[in-house]
Amino acid sequence: MVMSKACVNAVRAMVYLAAAPDNERRGHVSIRAVAEELGLSFHFLTKTLQRLTADGLLKSERGPRGGVALARPAGEISLLEIVGSIDGNDLQDQCILGLRGCGQEAPCPMHDEWVRERKRIQEIFKRSTLQRLARAVREGSVRLKDS
Amino acid sequence: MVMSKACVNAVRAMVYLAAAPDNERRGHVSIRAVAEELGLSFHFLTKTLQRLTADGLLKSERGPRGGVALARPAGEISLLEIVGSIDGNDLQDQCILGLRGCGQEAPCPMHDEWVRERKRIQEIFKRSTLQRLARAVREGSVRLKDS
DNA sequence: CACATTTCAGATGTTAATATCCGAATTTGA
């Protein structure tokens, strides 16, 4: 897996929020609703989204009509940031063979090629903003659910 | 992590074997020696290499002067095959968001871009033969150990 | 104010990956 399950859930939830029409609730959607809509475990998703809230990607409100909402415009939140918040930056800066201190001076056999690849992945994640992903969802050309 | 720890161990061991000079032992090296040389757990490495043996990437001999050796020429064994043997082909054919049946007809928001990326990774792994990797090791331009 | 709804925080349970251990089977060499 390139992302942990928690991270995948986070991404799906964030795209869902970005694609959700601004309804009542001042833009907030309850985590329970998100979980049901995407077929995810409410409790597990809650834990994950709490981290996103702590990291400033989501804002939250308690109480009735509360819920979570994007803390910033969808165009300014990228997949890279979500992955970083949940899984950390290992994918971006760790040696594929797990060698500590793998770098230009003391590289592993895959170093050069993997550094290039990592950069590509980082670029992809960076330009994958919630705005871009959510647009496809709203257009119906793409799905977020399993079935 | 893009590869499991077991898989990383397998790759490092295989490259080490490919780079090892043909000494006595008819080309076989004991797993204990490999583990010590690379700083890996002997028992854990044994389990992993058994899988490679079962899948025909390694051949093994028991008894004194026994050990493991590449089952085929180093130029004909690629990283792709090793990863496939230990971790399976999930990296190559699974949706990055874990959606079942993600494909052209019912794609996830990352589908197109990720398919392209997966293909690139597969190409890199395929052209990374043990011969190529081991040459760099023998030339000393590259390392397999942590320290 | 009382109540229902929701996120928050921490505890607990479950499963899969990682790591170790042990005895059996095989082979070599003295």
Next chain:
DNA sequence: TCAAATTCGGATATTAACATCTGAAATGTG
């Protein structure tokens, strides 16, 4: 033939990821 070295196969222990549960804190509504 016997002892040592080695892989093999299965069992067990440890750790981290995944998942669930419970009660507290906050907040809107009647």
